[in-house]
Structures are given as structure tokens and as C-alpha cells.
Amino acid sequence: MKEIIYYPGCTLKNTAKNFEDSAIACAEALGFKLRELEDWYCCGTVYSLTSDDLMHHIATVRNLLRVQEEGEERLTTLCAMCYNTIKRSSKRINENEDDREKINSFMYEEENDYQGNVDIIHYLEILRDEIGFDKIKEKVEKPLKNLKLAPYYGCLLLRPLEVAIDNPDSPSILEDLITVMGAEVVYFPFKNECCGAYETVSEVDFVVERARNIIGNAIRNEADALLVSCPLCAFNLDNRQKNVSLKYPDFEGIPVLYFTEALALALGLDPEVCHFDLHYQSIEELVKEIEQ
16 A cells, blocks of 8 residues: 655644544545654744744754655645645755755754755645545545535635645635535635634634634535634634634534545545544534435
């Protein structure tokens, strides 16, 4: 079975175990294996926008160096935040020899120099470009019939352009995946709106308004659930529905699923790999719909 080296990141080892476990199970069902990168570090979480700030790229480069030490030249991620941070840092360090030399000078003396040869790909790109949606369709055992799903990209899979996995203005990768899973794609103009990101820490009211607008738009377009690829987006659009309901008693929420959870159900995998108990909004009715 083909192995692809995989960077989980911090959240997938904690509150987003449903994302990690469903992704690993889907990979094996589709004929490849995710092999976790050994001795990985936090990605740094946010890409530094300051041109002379190399220190905030060290965490990323240490991960890239671990990949190089394992004899690999690419690394895949699930979390959109991790993808964006690592992809942008790797692009800068890979393409800029002076930055790479400075970064290497910060490393431990016993470590090898990073050569700038590791590429970053997102799990969705593997599904689209290597497995192929036609092949995935052949593997679907329980089509998600009668389900209307709204694809939500957020910011970090599509911006900036140099690291986007799809057309930033008119992406279709999630729509294509929804289609091959047998569900109906919901027209969703808020699919690349920001969820509020880390403002959820200090500006909850702002995130509440973002969540209400995004989810409200999906509901008005008759979506049964949102599909996401970011634990932070998942928190702001799922868990924060509690805060939305407290502020707006007439608010009606909907479930928020990682795309790998929906794929696991479509492939006929054991729902246990999805850890549905980790969701704020219940997934029970959706699962019943699929089973029927």
C-alpha cells in the first residue's frame, strides 16, 4: 500500500480526533496509508507576514527537516491552518537561499541543513489529483442520497493565490467531492467567507455574528450540513452555535462535518471513526438518513 507522510498538527491530536481518525480510515479504504511524521513540532500556527522575521519559520523548517531525514520530498496535511502556515513557510525557504542559510544557522549543530526540497500538499489534493474523483465514486458504498451539503472553504485553503489548492474566487474541489459521494451540492455564496478565526478568543460577539451569517446563508439555501476542512472553522461554526442561540433564540442550527467524516460514511466505514460525540450539533439524524 502506498504511504504518504503526514503532519497531523496539534488540534487533530485533541479536539479534532474525528478529523484525523476519519481521514486515516478513508485513506486506507482508498488504497493509501498516512504515515505520521516522526518527532513533529507545532507548525507555528500563523504565518509571519514580516519580511525580516525568520525566527517564526523555525518551527516549520524543523518539520521539513524531519521529512528530509525520513528520505521524503513531500508532506501532506489535513488542517487548513497547518497547511497554509507550512506551505507558505516552505515556499519562502525553498525559494530563498539566503533565508535558508540563516534558518539553518539557527538549528542545532548536530542537525543536518535543510536543503529546501520538501513540497506541501493538502489531503484534498491527494483525493483530486492522485486518487481521482472517479475512483472515489467507484468506492462509494453508501451514497449520501437526499443530503444537501454546503461546501465551506474558509480562508486558508484559497488564500493567498500562490498556495491555493483551487481557484480562490470559484473553487470546486469540495463540490466535486460532494457530488461523487452522492449528495447534493448547495449553492453557498458564503463558502469562502472568514469564520472569524482567532477572534473567537477575545471577540466572541464578532464570531457569533460571523457564524450566524454563514450558517444562516446555508440554511436559507436548504443545506442539511456544512462541510469544512479546518478545526478552527469547525469550532467557530459548530460549537459557537451555542452562543448564537443564546443571543438569537430563534436561530436554528445545522451540523458541521469534516469532509473526511462525510467521505467515511459514503465509503461505508464504521461511524465510530468519526467520533460524532465531539460535535456540538448532533449528527444523529444525518447518519439515520444515510442508513435508510
